[in-house]
Amino acid sequence: MTDDRRSAGAPTLEDVARAAGVSRATVSRVINGVRNVDPAIQEVVRQAVSVTGYAPNRAARSLVTRRADAVALVVSGAGVEAESGAGAAAGDGGSFTAQVFADPFFGRVVTGVVDYLRPRGMHPVLMFAETSRDRDEVVGYLRQGSADGALVVSTHAGDPLPGLLAEAGLAAVLFARPARPVPINYVDLAHQDGARLAAEHLLARGCRRLATISGPLDVPAGRARLTGFRDTLARHGHAYTPVAEGRFTQESGEAAMERLLAEHPDLDGVFAANDLMATGACHVLREHGRRVPEDVAVVGFDDSSAALACRPPLTTVRQPVEAMAAEMARLLLDRPTGPSSPATSVIFEPELVVRASA
């Protein structure tokens, strides 16, 4: 009886040790791949492990190693207090999370993060921070040691989360430079260069009456793409560029295109600051009887799945989101963990992808 009184719960190190006739420490060494263990014993232990069906208890391990083998992947929203409380019936553009996933962009971030994490036995815990209460939850979660750090994607300017994280001395990496400087690592894209590529392509194609649908101007990326586009045109002798501001959604892209068309019915080329808005622009152009690209050429930004889904397929500026996301994870985990080490940033270069729309 005394022998298998443990038979109840899951097998523990102790069980394996007994089965293999060695100490817990030795089993632990084998499992963690520590050297200095007799090959013969290693084999015995491995046998015992598979016989008992042992799986190490992660909580126990975390307790002593002080690592969670998990990272928080947080999508951080408005700085304002929406306190919207979610609600099940999300028609569309409804709850924050629904909105987030409407852009194929976020899926690519997940892809990149998972690809980096998985080979390392780590996993992302999904968190959405919209209200200040949510943000406290994220900070609390990390302080509890539930995750080894945070990967944060802000959807709005002036997001307070990066500041809170930095203040609490928690490990974190941002996707994109924060609107206001915060001492945190981040990865970003050379947005201006991307916009320049778009402008040059449109110009080379012969377009002369260009306009742009910008992203939100309080977001650094939105502003940079506009600046890059405008400056390039200016350098080529186009002093004035009509702008309609969008919010990176297809719907806002449609509205912006309507405005642009109303004020400049003769335009022959449009640069939209992301693919979703470019798709919306294409819809509106077609509804107004303009052919894309014959009458009006359209260039998008991101090279997300929306670019391929669009009719015609979008010529766009590729943002290597997956690689950027993987780099975020690397920055978070590979760092010399010194809280004193200066904030690093890694900037990626965009690339023009020519398809049918321009």
Added chain:
Amino acid sequence: MTDDRRSAGAPTLEDVARAAGVSRATVSRVINGVRNVDPAIQEVVRQAVSVTGYAPNRAARSLVTRRADAVALVVSGAGVEAESGAGAAAGDGGSFTAQVFADPFFGRVVTGVVDYLRPRGMHPVLMFAETSRDRDEVVGYLRQGSADGALVVSTHAGDPLPGLLAEAGLAAVLFARPARPVPINYVDLAHQDGARLAAEHLLARGCRRLATISGPLDVPAGRARLTGFRDTLARHGHAYTPVAEGRFTQESGEAAMERLLAEHPDLDGVFAANDLMATGACHVLREHGRRVPEDVAVVGFDDSSAALACRPPLTTVRQPVEAMAAEMARLLLDRPTGPSSPATSVIFEPELVVRASA
């Protein structure tokens, strides 16, 4: 010195207890909201908590409670050994994860799950299982106690994961009935009823030469939607219904529409088994000079964001994905945990959403 030698790491229960002048046990009781604690003492403890900035260590707690306060949200892919290894450069339709997120459907699942989990202080850990190695990882993860159960969404028929989970006696709930019966809880939609709604709408609209773009026929949902559509038409005197099989992607919807159009140039109504394929169908129809809905009416399925993004906006069959996902979580966590309790299934009713495409 002896007094604050703990100042190093994060504050522990011990620290709070000392600051409050009570025992660890009492602090623990207050924190966990256990009754039988003097209100005055509760207050003192709360003070001490905020003074010390205490946050309970989750690993330590999990170790004793045997709960992780996390669930695995797993997207499970092919039964076949792809061993594709991911790879950073996901052009599109590339890596498994990228493909998953290309359908707005999955984002809605996340939304529903998070909405349910969050108020309960729990979080979803994202996992993707494509190869058998991945599946073992998922099983191992749960066996380690890293999550309290799994919420699984299979993208392919014959996915072995549900079986593995059931076999290992792990808590799990599926989205959609498994292709082959497995003793596991699941939530699902009355697909046939949904397809019936689509058929009746098309018929009521006056369409007489109908066709359908089905989902993969080895997936129960794909088959059920086809059956429901076909049977309804048959009941209304339409003995034969042309079918083109798709794979639930926009691209496959385009290809299917091309085939349908080639063989039945006179069709006046199409039911696509999801919105992505319906969108693809609209593109192809337009390219062939057919107006939607004047020449050909199109009905989709899901009511995902793709339905609204489409031009014209899709008339579609709404699948309450968020509510279904929340129900999955509820089933997983609210159950009397008896491994002997019989498998439950909750079936949701679809609803027709009429927009412009039909």
Added chain:
DNA sequence: GTGAAAGCGCTAACAA
């Protein structure tokens, strides 16, 4: 109503 003490399962010194 409160405290003392016994672990939960594991890793990491330190001995041997």
Added chain:
DNA sequence: TTGTTAGCGCTTTCAC
């Protein structure tokens, strides 16, 4: 190279 031992921080009987 291997075993012994001391915790990691928390919850939870069990006395008081």
